[in-house]
Amino acid sequence: MKRFLSITHDPIDEAGLLAARSMSAGMGAAVYFSGVVRAQEGSELIVAIDYSCFVPMAEHQFHRLFDQLEQRGSVESLRLIHRIGRVAVGEASLWIEVVSAHRGEAFSACQWVIDEMKRVVPIWKKPVLVTEKPVA
Amino acid sequence: MMIPVTFWSYFAELAGCAETVVTVSDGATIEVLLKHLYTSYPALAEMRRSTLIAVGVEYQDGEYVLKAGDRVSLFPPVQGG
Numbered sequence A: 001m002k003r004f005l006s007i008t009h010d011p012i013d014e015a016g017l018l019a020a021r022s023m024s025a026g027m028g029a030a031v032y033f034s035g036v037v038r039a040q041e042g043s044e045l046i047v048a049i050d051y052s053c054f055v056p057m058a059e060h061q062f063h064r065l066f067d068q069l070e071q072r073g074s075v076e077s078l079r080l081i082h083r084i085g086r087v088a089v090g091e092a093s094l095w096i097e098v099v100s101a102h103r104g105e106a107f108s109a110c111q112w113v114i115d116e117m118k119r120v121v122p123i124w125k126k127p128v129l130v131t132e133k134p135v136a
Numbered sequence B: 001m002m003i004p005v006t007f008w009s010y011f012a013e014l015a016g017c018a019e020t021v022v023t024v025s026d027g028a029t030i031e032v033l034l035k036h037l038y039t040s041y042p043a044l045a046e047m048r049r050s051t052l053i054a055v056g057v058e059y060q061d062g063e064y065v066l067k068a069g070d071r072v073s074l075f076p077p078v079q080g081g
Helices: A014-019 A055-072 A103-120 B010-015 B030-040
Strands: A002-008 A029-036 A044-053 A075-083 A085-088 A092-100 A123-129 B002-007 B019-023 B052-055 B072-075
Touching: A002 A055, A014 A029, A014 A092, A029 A103, A044 A075, A055 A075, A055 A103, A075 A103, A092 A103, B002 B010, B002 B030, B019 B030, B030 B052, B030 B072
Parallel strands: A002 A075, B002 B072
Antiparallel strands: A029 A092, A044 A085, A044 A123, A075 A092, B002 B019, B052 B072
16 A cells, blocks of 8 residues: 655645546545634634644554555555644645545545544644634 | 653643653553652643553553653643544
């Protein structure tokens, strides 16, 4: 399974990632998910989220998940980018793409990686609240 | 044996520092280390039920026997995405 992982302060270049997609002739499904920072966190209005990360452990835990996925044998490639630092509302904090032969495997793998990431990968978020209410 | 400990995310704010060093006896477990930490940083003791622990880049539990050279991390539940 081909894999690409980036934990980065840089904005996610979704157009560039899509342009760089690679699929062999036997692959029929490419599923990608873009996680975008919402303007509300719980009941609070926010302007951004500050992501912090224990990078060496995060990379290790991501690769353990990728190893488990590889053992399924149905995924040809997986690319995952997670931003850290301040991510403004409306910007993507996470981008993941799974390529496989069939859509069921691709959707399932994409969902599984995100669920497991939220369980084991040491990344945390701190909302940046709106400090001034807009003028009515 | 001196064990460096790192507090991640808001655990650093609760502890008032991001790193510390704890001296424990040979053969001490993480549970022993935690008792030292909770005495020094009582705010962390209140989070014990949700605390995740790693040695190096692997998760461990309280029964893990510490070795010279280990680096311990304590942090709250993760929130990626």
